[in-house]
Amino acid sequence: xxxxxxxxxxxEGRRYLLLxxxxxxxxxxxxxxxxxxxxxxxxxxxxxxWRTGAKMLDRVSAARxxxxxxxxxxxxxxxxxxxxxxxxxxxxxxxxxxxLASEEPPHDxxxxxxxxxxxVAAGGSQxxxxxxxxxxxxLYRLGPLxxxxxxxxxxxxxxxxxxxxxxxVVTPRLGRLVPGWTVRHEAAALGxxxxxxxxxxxxxxxxxxxxxxRSGDSRRWIHWRSSARHGDLVVRVFDxxxxxxxxxxxxxxQPEQPHSDDADRVEQIVSFAxxxxxxACRRGNVHLSLGMAGSEAAWVAGPTxxxxxxxxxxxxxxxxxxxxxxxxxxxxxxxxxxKPDSEVVLITTRRIGGMESxxxxxxxxxxxxxxxxxxxxxxxxxxxxxxxxxxx
Numbered sequence: 001x002x003x004x005x006x007x008x009x010x011x012e013g014r015r016y017l018l019l020x021x022x023x024x025x026x027x028x029x030x031x032x033x034x035x036x037x038x039x040x041x042x043x044x045x046x047x048x049x050w051r052t053g054a055k056m057l058d059r060v061s062a063a064r065x066x067x068x069x070x071x072x073x074x075x076x077x078x079x080x081x082x083x084x085x086x087x088x089x090x091x092x093x094x095x096x097x098x099x100l101a102s103e104e105p106p107h108d109x110x111x112x113x114x115x116x117x118x119x120v121a122a123g124g125s126q127x128x129x130x131x132x133x134x135x136x137x138x139l140y141r142l143g144p145l146x147x148x149x150x151x152x153x154x155x156x157x158x159x160x161x162x163x164x165x166x167x168x169v170v171t172p173r174l175g176r177l178v179p180g181w182t183v184r185h186e187a188a189a190l191g192x193x194x195x196x197x198x199x200x201x202x203x204x205x206x207x208x209x210x211x212x213x214r215s216g217d218s219r220r221w222i223h224w225r226s227s228a229r230h231g232d233l234v235v236r237v238f239d240x241x242x243x244x245x246x247x248x249x250x251x252x253x254q255p256e257q258p259h260s261d262d263a264d265r266v267e268q269i270v271s272f273a274x275x276x277x278x279x280a281c282r283r284g285n286v287h288l289s290l291g292m293a294g295s296e297a298a299w300v301a302g303p304t305x306x307x308x309x310x311x312x313x314x315x316x317x318x319x320x321x322x323x324x325x326x327x328x329x330x331x332x333x334x335x336x337x338x339k340p341d342s343e344v345v346l347i348t349t350r351r352i353g354g355m356e357s358x359x360x361x362x363x364x365x366x367x368x369x370x371x372x373x374x375x376x377x378x379x380x381x382x383x384x385x386x387x388x389x390x391x392x
Contacts, residue, residue, distance in 0.1 A: 020042045061085070062147050062164070063083075070134065072135060073134075093119075095149065096146070097114045099143060100112070100141070102140055115130050139318060142166040146159055171316065172317060173271045174274055175392065210226045212233070212234055249346040250270070250292045251293045251330070251350065252292065252321040252322065270316055273316060281304040281305060284304050288304050288312075292330070295322040299333060327359065344374045
């Protein structure tokens, strides 16, 4: 931990020193002993102020306790500990300033916060907590910690800098999956192949009950006899498989000169994917595969769990959009990695029309046909995501 001391003169201190110099100059010019005595006393006060501030911070140290990861837009707490190792001298009126800066271009400072310690006893320590938030996902760096005081007279500011950086991962904002997503997800789990690029299939599974009809349900699910008995439309409900497989592919493409709308679409689908991951890990009993195509292809897979959610959120926090998106490479990896009975959802910033060539799939091959049959595409460019997802 680097300890960098620095002393500066405050505005009040500059005026005070100018006053002392003026009094001493007048005393010497007119040989006035009273003015000389006053000037010497004022100079001694300044010297005591400078030495006291330097001595008071001579044996202090600062440290922080911060979370490893937080969610974008959500407040989080950071605890700052100030320790005074001096045997007899307490530390009075001490400020500790902490910074938070992005580690990615343009390296802008997100926030700078000061906490106040009225008094830290000799040989003791004290903890103060501050709250802050970060609006944008990504990798951030906390620090350095700057400890300063103007005690006792406010003439001089003594500052000690501690280079104690901490890494902070800011994960995407989470939203809410609306009923449209639940309907499509249940349909896929029951074998209902309802996709943009392919025709509808058949409902499979063991029938065990009915529920009221919802917008988006297939007419094939309507149980007419029960509907007549209830006086309202109801649909058949089928057993869900105990173990389900979901492959979520995220295509972060953007044009060479992106506009604000392009950046908004990127953040929208990242938040959408993060919300799907969080929902799947909360429900459990799903083998989840998350593939991302941005500046490079990345992959996270495994049974839904808290460790898998944390790994996926960290990947989604750091993934970046690219003009030369690695979608075809991601599709090749998906053909090797995902299970044959997986539900495959592709979320993209592109328009669906004419997108087949970007997938790099060979419709003549068995694997290519199999993946195309299972692939459901949701395009942010065509404002489809609002049917399935919304941010608070």
